Amino acid sequence: MATLLTRVKSRLFIPSSRKSLHALEGAHASLLRGRSLDFEDLRAYEHGDDIRDIDWRATARLSTLLVKRSRATRMHTVLFVVDTGRGMAALAPDERPKKDLAILAVGALGVLTLRHGDDFSVLHGDAAGVRRTPARRSEGALEHALRAIDAAAAPHAAASARDELLRAVVRSVSRRMIVVVVTDEQPLGDETERLLRRLRVQHDLLWITVRDADPVLAAAPRSPARAERRDVDSGWAVPAFLHGDDAVVRELREQREAEDARRGAALDALGIGHAALGSHDDAVPQLLRLLHRRADVGTR
Known part of the structure; x- marks a missing residue:
């Protein structure tokens, strides 16, 4: 069976002559400015x-x-802050668990971190508690961290506690780091923004949003199994007759676009680079754009 890291590496080479692991690597090197x-x-x-x-x-x-x-x-440490509440076990737009995209993001950026000789650490958790791996610099440690994320983000896990993860960084991380937050589409509340403002003073922050699958499908599916949409927190199932309802689909799309705009505006105002991942096919290109944007900011 392929390891999680092997699966990640297979995604780092995109079928394009212009985008590859090396393109990501170049942007990543520019991000680590000041060394x-x-x-x-x-x-x-x-x-x-x-x-x-x-x-x-x-x-x-x-x-x-x-x-x-x-x-x-002078080495850097990249700290991945990963929400592993049960919401990450729900589906992403590509019909795979959101935690798979979180693993891909952490794995891809982790590989780049190792290639540049830097340390990485992973802090993850939910409402039941927060756990952190010590700073390491090996592929074995990265594989172990990815497996920890995979095991923790399960349907039976506790609810998300993103603010508690950010508080844990505030309390326990005193040395300057590159902090990469990997979470889902839940809105940014006042407390989240307060914590981010505090962290932004000390750390270089990146924010990766893992998108949720559409609760209502644009067209009624032929397969009853594909029609099932169930909330992971409440267990409530979306009525099948809503699928294909143009008015409902349009309203949900507009609501998501408005939430995306609010999140983006808040993160931009805080000077935090951000990307949204919706499928395995577009994840690496999105990470590439994020790193290039951050590298460009650092050269101005």
């Missing part, structure tokens, strides 16, 4: 490299685009 670097060697330029790393003298001498590789002399 001290020692020159290591030269290599051929690849799409996604930061143009600031191009060695123009060597390029002119050898008539081929070359970039400088450096060895970091």
